[in-house]
Amino acid sequence: MYQANRTRYDEMVYNRVGNSGLKLSAIGLGLWNNFGSVDPLERQRAIIHQAFDLGITYFDLANNYGPVPGSAEANFGRILASDLRPYRDELVIASKAGYLMWPGPYGNWGSRKSLIASADQSLRRTGLDYFDIFYSHRADPETDPEETATALDQLVRSGKTLYVGLSNYSGEQVRAMSAIFKDLHTPFIIDQPRYNLLNRQIETDVLPVLTDERKAAVSFSSLCQGLLTDKYLHGIPANSRAEKGTIPFLHPAQVEQTLNTVKALNAVAADRGQSLAQMALAWNLRQPAIASVLIGASRPEQVVNNVQALQHLNFTSTELRRIDDILAA
Template sequence: MYSANTDRYQEMIYNRLGASGLKISAVSLGLWHNFGSVDSLENQKKIIHQAFDLGITYYDLANNYGPVPGSAEENFGHVLSRDMKAYRDEMIISSKAGYHMWEGPYGDWGSRKSIIASANQSLQRMGLEYFDIFYSHRPDPKTAIEETALALDQLVREGKALYIGVSNYDGKQTSAISKIFHELKTPFVVNQSRYNMFNRKIEGDLLPVLKDNNKAAVVFSPLAQGLLTNRYLNGIPDDSRAAKSSSPFLKKEQVEKTLNTVKELECVAEKREQTLAEMAIAWNLRQKEVSSVIVGASRSEQLQNSVNALKNLTFSVEELKIIDKILDDVD
């Protein structure tokens, strides 16, 4: 029977989501990969337990996470009901709707029909009464943003979500939906977007909008699919993501193209007495609007390495200048 670490809140940092009263752990666990029906349930359980023992309270899911789609929610729900039910009120559990989930015209995007049906299915798969945060996973170019906003607002009013978020919305889209939520008095608190040293788009587009609207960012892919680690410094391992020709997320060419940059960043990290991965996570959290960084894990031990980043979150002006110069040299 699982019993949580009694010291789990001692080292973790908890940041407020914008102007809301909700705080989340600075490091969050994402269940995009390694939590599907093809993965070991025992290993999933170890990772989820380890995350909670380290003070990680935010668990990020979506309806289509797997494979197969829906299985990550089912597996998380199994672990929760079996040995973590007593800790439900200490956890922030989120899910999303917007990417393809079932056949026919209602299985994805942002219509009221799709969002409400998807949220109900996700709650059932996870055995939950409500989500702490429910997201629109992507903007729908063929559905009025008002309809998407009203559907999300309905989830709150029905008690199926405590807070609302959007994901993969740019600054303009976030500003537009934020105005609607403000009129409706919907507790919209967060935008979830990709952000790392090799992808800084949100700095000039999204973050200023979030600042102006007192909203927060939760960011994913902080290690750029493994590029911002020491995994590829001495070549491409046969079992790595980049070695798989079928991988849509990381190609061999990307590793080769960024290798010199990664080596330079590794030197900066060493001077900070951090690993490159630790520095990359800390670098994301330097932004005031970034409340949490979502990390993945295939082994429970990896989570400790991610949380270690919190031991040194301070960057000197000179360090940031050096990092910017290194990144500016990337083609």
């Protein structure tokens, strides 16, 4: 019988999400990889226990996470039912819809038909009564933003989610959706963009909009899928994501192309007394508009290492300049 660590709230940092009443753990656990039907359930359980025992309260799902699609939600639901049920009110559980989930014209994108059906499926798979946050996973170029926004609003009104979020929207799209949500009084509080040392586009696009609108971000691929750790410094290890070669956005060629940059960043991290992963997470969290950084993990030890980032969050201007120079080279 799982008993959560009694000291779990002692070291974690909790940041307010924009001007909402909700706070998120500064580090959240993402279940895109490593929680599918192909992954041992006992390891999944150990990673989730480790995360919660260290004060991580934010768990990030989507309809299609697996493989097979849907299995991450089902597995999380199993672990919730057996171990975490007494702690439900200590957890922020999020899911999303917007990428291909089932065949035909309704299992994808952002129509009312698709979003409402997908949220219902996700609730069934996880066994939850409601999500804490439900996201539109990407903007749908063929659906009027008002339709997507009113579908998310309906999920709130019907008790299926407490808050709503957007993911992979441009700054302009976030601003337009935010205006609709304001009219509807929908609790839209959060955006989920890609952000890390090697992908800084949101600094001039999404982040200024979120600051204006008094919303917050939770960043995904904060470790660039493992490139921003010490994992690939000496080649591509067996069973790593790059070695598997089946996961989008991470290929062996990228490891080679970024190796010099990653080695130089690793030296800055070492001078700060941190691992590269810890520095990468702290660097994301230096942005006032970033409330939380998502991490993926294939082992509990990675969660432990990453949470230690919180012990050294501040950067000197010299360190920031050194990082900027490395990234500009």
